[in-house]
Amino acid sequence: MPLRTLPGSAAILVRGTGRQGAGARRSGSLRIQSGRIAAVHVTEFEAWRPAFGNEGESLVQLARKHAPGVTIIANGNLHDPARAIEVMQDGADIVALGRGALSNPDWPHRVRQRSALAEFDRAVLAPIADIKASEIAA
Numbered sequence: 001m002p003l004r005t006l007p008g009s010a011a012i013l014v015r016g017t018g019r020q021g022a023g024a025r026r027s028g029s030l031r032i033q034s035g036r037i038a039a040v041h042v043t044e045f046e047a048w049r050p051a052f053g054n055e056g057e058s059l060v061q062l063a064r065k066h067a068p069g070v071t072i073i074a075n076g077n078l079h080d081p082a083r084a085i086e087v088m089q090d091g092a093d094i095v096a097l098g099r100g101a102l103s104n105p106d107w108p109h110r111v112r113q114r115s116a117l118a119e120f121d122r123a124v125l126a127p128i129a130d131i132k133a134s135e136i137a138a
Helices: 059-066 081-089 099-103 107-113
Strands: 010-015 037-043 071-075 094-096
Touching: 037 059, 037 094, 059 071, 081 094
Parallel strands: 010 037, 037 071, 071 094
Antiparallel strands: none
16 A cells, blocks of 8 residues: 655655664764654664664664654564564554565565465576676676
């Protein structure tokens, strides 16, 4: 189901640095002020981890703090149901899946039924995501 926005409203995508550890640094700040924001979609390699460094809040927690009345969509290695639940408990309203949905198009049904989840097979992405050096213009 597509996200519906009101006329004059917007959705915001926030991406993390993709780095963990001492080398991670704040790449920007999120401050939602007055306006009509329908949703904030935060994406990080591992959505449950601190957004900047080894300590602190995740992007989900930061988005919830700075946009308390806005729908928060979380993405980032959430194919494991326990991780998805953890991120929702941290403030996400919606969990977006990538690999989990490719491997298990019926992911919500499988999780609800406590059925086994299929492992991700990288071959699913080939050949369209497998660019060879000879295919890149010099």
